[in-house]
Amino acid sequence: MGMNITHDTIAVRVRERPTELIVGLITTLFLADLLLKLQGTTVLLFDTHILGGSIGLSELFTYVLDGLIVGIAVGLAGIGLSMTYSILNFANFAHGEYLTSGAFVGFSTAAVIAGGSGIVDRMLLQSNPGLELLSTPIALTAGLIMAAISTIGLALLLDRLVYKPMRDAEGISLLIASIGVALLVRYSIAFIWQTGRYGVTGSATKVTILNLVTLTTHELTLLVLGVMSMIGVAIMLEFTKLGTAMRAMADNESLARVSGIPVEQVTRLTWIVGGGLTGIAGYLFVLESGTIAFNFGWINLLLIFSAVILGGIGSVYGAMVGGVLIGLVDKLAQVWIPSDLTRAAVFVVLIAVLIVRPTGLFGGVKTA
Amino acid sequence: MSEAPDAPATEPVLAVDSLKKQFGGITAVEDVSFDIQPGSLTGLIGPNGAGKSTTFNCISGTLAPTSGSVHFQGAEITDAPPHVVAEHGLFRTFQIARELEEMTVLENLLLAPPDQRGESLVHAVTPGLRQRVKEQERELLERAWELLERFELDHLAREYAGSLSGGQRKLLELARALMAEPSMVLLDEPLAGVNPTLETQLLEALHELREEGYTFLLVEHDMNVIMNHCDPIIVMHQGSILTVGTADDIRSNERVIEAYLGGDQ
Amino acid sequence: MSTSDFRSRLTGLPDALYVFGLMAGLYAVFTGLTVLLNFELSGIVNTLRAITYFSAVYAMVVLALNLHWGYTGLFNLGVAGFMAVGVYTMAIVSGPTNPGPAEIPGLGMNLWVGVVAGVVMAALVGVLASLPALRLEADYLAIVTLALSEIIRLVLNSTLLQEVTVGGATFGTGGATGLTVQNNPQTPVTAFFQSGPGSALTDVAMGIGIDRPTVVEGIGYAIVLVVIVGLLFVFIRRIATSPFGRVLKAIREDQVVASALGKDTRQFKIIIFGVGCGLMGLAGILWYGSDGYINPLSFRPNITFYVFVALIIGGAGSNTGSIIGGSIFASVLFYLPQFLEQNSTPVLDGIQSVLGGSTATPQTIIDAGGALAGLDLTAFLAYCFANISSLRFIGVGLILIYLMQRRPDGLFGHRIETAASIPLTRGDTNE
Numbered sequence A: 001m002g003m004n005i006t007h008d009t010i011a012v013r014v015r016e017r018p019t020e021l022i023v024g025l026i027t028t029l030f031l032a033d034l035l036l037k038l039q040g041t042t043v044l045l046f047d048t049h050i051l052g053g054s055i056g057l058s059e060l061f062t063y064v065l066d067g068l069i070v071g072i073a074v075g076l077a078g079i080g081l082s083m084t085y086s087i088l089n090f091a092n093f094a095h096g097e098y099l100t101s102g103a104f105v106g107f108s109t110a111a112v113i114a115g116g117s118g119i120v121d122r123m124l125l126q127s128n129p130g131l132e133l134l135s136t137p138i139a140l141t142a143g144l145i146m147a148a149i150s151t152i153g154l155a156l157l158l159d160r161l162v163y164k165p166m167r168d169a170e171g172i173s174l175l176i177a178s179i180g181v182a183l184l185v186r187y188s189i190a191f192i193w194q195t196g197r198y199g200v201t202g203s204a205t206k207v208t209i210l211n212l213v214t215l216t217t218h219e220l221t222l223l224v225l226g227v228m229s230m231i232g233v234a235i236m237l238e239f240t241k242l243g244t245a246m247r248a249m250a251d252n253e254s255l256a257r258v259s260g261i262p263v264e265q266v267t268r269l270t271w272i273v274g275g276g277l278t279g280i281a282g283y284l285f286v287l288e289s290g291t292i293a294f295n296f297g298w299i300n301l302l303l304i305f306s307a308v309i310l311g312g313i314g315s316v317y318g319a320m321v322g323g324v325l326i327g328l329v330d331k332l333a334q335v336w337i338p339s340d341l342t343r344a345a346v347f348v349v350l351i352a353v354l355i356v357r358p359t360g361l362f363g364g365v366k367t368a
Numbered sequence B: 001m002s003e004a005p006d007a008p009a010t011e012p013v014l015a016v017d018s019l020k021k022q023f024g025g026i027t028a029v030e031d032v033s034f035d036i037q038p039g040s041l042t043g044l045i046g047p048n049g050a051g052k053s054t055t056f057n058c059i060s061g062t063l064a065p066t067s068g069s070v071h072f073q074g075a076e077i078t079d080a081p082p083h084v085v086a087e088h089g090l091f092r093t094f095q096i097a098r099e100l101e102e103m104t105v106l107e108n109l110l111l112a113p114p115d116q117r118g119e120s121l122v123h124a125v126t127p128g129l130r131q132r133v134k135e136q137e138r139e140l141l142e143r144a145w146e147l148l149e150r151f152e153l154d155h156l157a158r159e160y161a162g163s164l165s166g167g168q169r170k171l172l173e174l175a176r177a178l179m180a181e182p183s184m185v186l187l188d189e190p191l192a193g194v195n196p197t198l199e200t201q202l203l204e205a206l207h208e209l210r211e212e213g214y215t216f217l218l219v220e221h222d223m224n225v226i227m228n229h230c231d232p233i234i235v236m237h238q239g240s241i242l243t244v245g246t247a248d249d250i251r252s253n254e255r256v257i258e259a260y261l262g263g264d265q
Numbered sequence C: 001m002s003t004s005d006f007r008s009r010l011t012g013l014p015d016a017l018y019v020f021g022l023m024a025g026l027y028a029v030f031t032g033l034t035v036l037l038n039f040e041l042s043g044i045v046n047t048l049r050a051i052t053y054f055s056a057v058y059a060m061v062v063l064a065l066n067l068h069w070g071y072t073g074l075f076n077l078g079v080a081g082f083m084a085v086g087v088y089t090m091a092i093v094s095g096p097t098n099p100g101p102a103e104i105p106g107l108g109m110n111l112w113v114g115v116v117a118g119v120v121m122a123a124l125v126g127v128l129a130s131l132p133a134l135r136l137e138a139d140y141l142a143i144v145t146l147a148l149s150e151i152i153r154l155v156l157n158s159t160l161l162q163e164v165t166v167g168g169a170t171f172g173t174g175g176a177t178g179l180t181v182q183n184n185p186q187t188p189v190t191a192f193f194q195s196g197p198g199s200a201l202t203d204v205a206m207g208i209g210i211d212r213p214t215v216v217e218g219i220g221y222a223i224v225l226v227v228i229v230g231l232l233f234v235f236i237r238r239i240a241t242s243p244f245g246r247v248l249k250a251i252r253e254d255q256v257v258a259s260a261l262g263k264d265t266r267q268f269k270i271i272i273f274g275v276g277c278g279l280m281g282l283a284g285i286l287w288y289g290s291d292g293y294i295n296p297l298s299f300r301p302n303i304t305f306y307v308f309v310a311l312i313i314g315g316a317g318s319n320t321g322s323i324i325g326g327s328i329f330a331s332v333l334f335y336l337p338q339f340l341e342q343n344s345t346p347v348l349d350g351i352q353s354v355l356g357g358s359t360a361t362p363q364t365i366i367d368a369g370g371a372l373a374g375l376d377l378t379a380f381l382a383y384c385f386a387n388i389s390s391l392r393f394i395g396v397g398l399i400l401i402y403l404m405q406r407r408p409d410g411l412f413g414h415r416i417e418t419a420a421s422i423p424l425t426r427g428d429t430n431e
């Protein structure tokens, strides 16, 4: 229900959208509190600590940086989800498994290429191959490529076997089927690689940029590749025929069909683009965190959903912005609550967004 | 707004005043005002896209009007949610029949009556009270069978509504609304897809019911039906009311003819 | 004509027969298995007790979920969270005020007060969640409820409420370490068999070779659960076969129509959300509470999905199907793999005696593949047994996909279970 309110005074807006006002107020309150804390001021009312406190600038800076890194990873992981959500019209609960499988195949490949003894152990990641960007660049690159290719393969295979026979089914049936797919893939990975959590990287070199920020090479890779992929997708959607076709399908599938868009082909290409990006995202996720386990994609699925919904389902820019915001919430929430509850804070934000503005920040702007 | 010179002086059952509905930039309905007299079978006609269904949606609460007001039996129902409008005794059918597909035809009918005891969870599950629920259900069931016979749907009573044909769905939709014994029903093309014999029977039934005191507002594209059965007739065009009058008035009205024969003005 | 004939005869069968038939079948299969594995009588009986227990607890949750998804079309993925609210509330309210050292005290109230509080709290959380969430479409509702369930788990897991003192009373969730539930629904059953009138039964059982008192107590508890499932079934069937249930179905089919017919759909949805969540809380209490120990890890979203799969196997919308789906999932997909894993040594020995080969478990999938290539099926199976918990979910995933593609109605979902309190026959013509 996109309404075009044109000549609205602020007063009218406030009356019509009281919830947005509340959200705005709460956000302002948090920001004000943050500023006070930075200043080291405490505001007391009747001897109770209301606002402020203290927090170091460098501490805050670390939170923001961490948030950005997580955010880019989540945003990148969200693009594929957002695409399938808007174009194929269902919430893919197996999306996390695409991340996991990409990462496992990618790192197994990288571990084998990096060489050394015990190829089986390396393939199954039983011993830490100690991958590092500067010492094993070729292995890591090959792994990245395999992550993308294998995930595309998996996405196409699953589409052929599971979703294609259900093209006419309702979104909710597809959603339930995708839960089945999630179980199938996650536990197939567990059957092959077992259920341990494995370290895959060596200690990454630290680089300092402009005397300002210190990042590991792996974090830097995540940031650079993440942003590059996002720009690539944006260009593809804006300037290619495929992008136009995808936007048309997201808007109205039957209309797209009658206006001669090869719907089945676009669907396949959506899985290819989405799957490739998701494989890469999973790989970079693990590169940054250094460890891998059969359920990491599943555990992060709700975080990715939060990003996509916050940004607005179907909006690729939304997924990116949503990812960064979610990453920031996840890290910055530590300023106020115990760190074991930041994830809960993210989900509170998710619920709030769905209730206040289910179309998300970029909602209505489909797919691009 | 009735222009008929011999407009009865009774209180209108439905009064629509300056109704307006915009969808984004499109204005679907603008400055629509009319009164409906109790016990009438009023026709509402107009070319495709004239705004008839949108008017229905605004009256029945399915859509919130942008501005204007709706009164039913003296009570304001503007902006009231659909179930409140229905509680007032104003029911509607949908242009594209909306059956509750995985419910049987009988279940569809039994759903409609208001104030069912068993709609309270406590009554539904408590042993003593459930007995009274059953009593009421028995009465309703009897009426449901009568209606099904009237609409020749009795042989389908236990089938899922989803397995009905297009015409049968229309009939079920009408029967369902009547099951609630409302004071007034808004009928959005109830005859589309219904075979001629049944159509005649249906119209007869509408007249009988009208004489019993029901009020109907009927949207229909078949001019013969409108001209022969409805009085008065409201004509809409491009979101506004073109004219209101008897069949003869309408037949001789040039603007109506023009509106139907095309011509953008 | 003949198929519908057959079908009407099927529907004519009392539904209890299906359930008894299924349980009899399951008992037969598991008795056969345990006898093959040379179990003693108490082991055999205990296995049957276990499948009864798991079938009953699953049936309860599935029945509750069926009210939401099967009847009203509300896609509630928060089942785990609502169960957690129920059992944690019960544990806190009826936990002793002065427990053993290093344990978290509770509010020291009566067990039944705790149970009621747990159910009410779960219902309340459900109602509160439903107020905003029910405006959302199915897939968004799914995500919101899933997120809510995770929030609940994360809060229970956090140090924040591990142990708090409010108005002089100290209690808490125990955080990640969890909570001992000394006073739980099994306690009175145990007391009945240990010192109450049931001790005579225990003696009889001992006499015929069921030589572990815990088995007897367990059987007693399982029977209590079965009775509760029966009561729950009657309760939910009353809801289903009433004008109230009719409105729920109408909401599932088309909300716009339901409200155009004068039904305040929002109110119905809130009520049923609360009732269903309360029942989930009850199921959480009877299920996890009886373990004597609760921990946030038990309430991960996985459990919600298992319940969903069970519902879809049975057929969303059918109460009999809910019980059957719950039993099948619990016994065959949940308990059987676990049972085989626990008994993998004798099972593998048995396989080896038929097929030859080696029972040494291959360490990796590659070794297992090598064994298979070398036609050592036993070694390959040994790897499968070691990873049976993964295999079982591969199976569950495949079943779910199959059902959604070929049989979205599950086993019983196609049946017309009419929502009316009386048989809908015609008064004048006797059919």
Ligand SMILES: Nc1ncnc2c1ncn2[C@@H]1O[C@H](COP(=O)(O)OP(=O)(O)OP(=O)(O)O)[C@@H](O)[C@H]1O
Binding pocket: B023, B026, B027, B028, B046, B047, B048, B049, B050, B051, B052, B053, B054, B055, B095
């Ligand atoms: N939900 C909506 N969003 C945007 N435009 C709408 C919507 N519903 C109706 N309209 C527009 O409003 C106008 C009036 O439509 P309406 O359905 O009321 O016409 P109608 O008179 O019932 O036509 P018909 O005889 O074809 O049923 C049309 O131009 C239609 O496109």
Ligand SMILES: [Mg+2]
Binding pocket: B052, B053, B054, B095, B188
């Ligand atoms: Mg219309």
